Amino acid sequence: RVFPLQILGILEINKxxxxxxxxxxxxxxGVLAVxxxxxxxxxxxxxxxxxxYLTEELTLGKQSSLL
Incomplete structure (x- = not known):
């Protein structure tokens, strides 16, 4: 079993x-160098x-309002 698996983050980097x-x-x-x-x-x-900027903590197997 892998539960509870947490998504640490999704970060889009754009111009x-x-x-x-x-x-x-x-x-x-832990450093973003641009x-x-x-x-x-x-x-x-x-x-x-x-x-x-964290909007919601997500855990695999639990309902999310973002998804």
Whole structure:
């Protein structure tokens, strides 16, 4: 048995969220690193993003209003 299996997160990364000058994105050890065409790299905490924008915790086998 695998219950209860939790979905940790689904994160879409697109230019609308981070700007049109994105050249690369890397996720590693809880850090989201976004490279821009102006040679700058901005780093974001995945933990902070999840805490701020989490809409609902999902558990496999339980009903969700999102699905």
């Amino acid at each position: 609308k969220g981070f700007g049109s000058g994105i050249t690369d994105v890397l996720m590693h050890h 490279s821009h065409s102006n040679k700058k790299v901005k780093m974001y905490s995945i933990e902070h993003i999840v805490q701020r």
